[in-house]
Amino acid sequence: LAKTTQPISMDSYEGQEVNITCSHNNIATNDYITWYQQFPSQGPRFIIQGYKTKVTNEVASLFIPADRKSSTLSLPRVSLSDTAVYYCLVGGAIYNQGGKLIFGQGTELSVKP
Amino acid sequence: EAGVAQSPRYKIIEKRQSVAFWCNPISGHATLYWYQQILGQGPKLLIQFQNNGVVDDSQLPKDRFSAERLKGVDSTLKIQPAKLEDSAVYLCASSFPRGTEAFFGQGTRLTVV
Numbered sequence: 001l002a003k004t005t006q007p008i009s010m011d012s013y014e015g016q017e018v019n020i021t022c023s024h025n026n027i028a029t030n031d032y033i034t035w036y037q038q039f040p041s042q043g044p045r046f047i048i049q050g051y052k053t054k055v056t057n058e059v060a061s062l063f064i065p066a067d068r069k070s071s072t073l074s075l076p077r078v079s080l081s082d083t084a085v086y087y088c089l090v091g092g093a094i095y096n097q098g099g100k101l102i103f104g105q106g107t108e109l110s111v112k113p
Numbered sequence: 114e115a116g117v118a119q120s121p122r123y124k125i126i127e128k129r130q131s132v133a134f135w136c137n138p139i140s141g142h143a144t145l146y147w148y149q150q151i152l153g154q155g156p157k158l159l160i161q162f163q164n165n166g167v168v169d170d171s172q173l174p175k176d177r178f179s180a181e182r183l184k185g186v187d188s189t190l191k192i193q194p195a196k197l198e199d200s201a202v203y204l205c206a207s208s209f210p211r212g213t214e215a216f217f218g219q220g221t222r223l224t225v226v
Contacts, residue, residue, distance in 0.1 A: 034214070041219070041220075042219055043117075043204050043206065043220055044204075044206075049214065100158065100161065100169060101158065101215055102158060103148075103155035103156045103157070103158075104155050105155050106155050
């Protein structure tokens with residue numbers, strides 16, 4: 001499984017765009033990139049998943065360069081409620097038997113007023 | 114749609130005692146995961162089931178931890194005997210066989226004293 005590296009913490013202010021970058025130099029051809037969000041005292045929650053280029057949903061955008069060795073989660077106009085830990089996961093799609101969800105340390109995002 | 118149900122929410126036991134956690138996944142979800150999350154760390158995968166078969170239990174301390182998923186639905190995770198370092202939140206997650214995301218329960222917070 002590809003190892004991921006992301007910043008331990010980030011600070012931002014309300015209304016700003018936040019970009020969290022994750023590096024995964026040894027990503028495999030079949031690997032997908034998935035981001036989860038976790039609030040205190042709750043289980044992680046799926047945010048977005050992608051394989052290449054750009055994926056956008058109502059919550060975030062995911063940018064993946066052509067070499068796929070890194071990815072960037074973009075949160076537009078953050079609010080205080082976006083304060084959470086964000087995890088970048090790389091692995092086989094879970095709809096393939098054996099697809100695993102392996103979490104790293106995560107990035108603790110703190111949004112200030 | 115009902116989410117992943119876990120019980121109990123909190124448990125305090127003395128070291129060397131035994132404890133069991135229960136998980137009821139979302140209906141139709143064939144894949145079930147158990148994670149251990151120590152304070153300040155990302156979730157660590159303990160065991161993954163596909164229906165009632167084990168896909169991965171490489172990180173499960175089998176001398177004291179056991180898990181089962183009877184009939185491919187509910188699952189229980191047991192610790193016997195517990196150690197102080199088992200104090201953590203135990204998270205259960207489930208996913209469709211061909212889904213792209215996993216859904217997490219709120220977890221069980223275990224304190225071993």
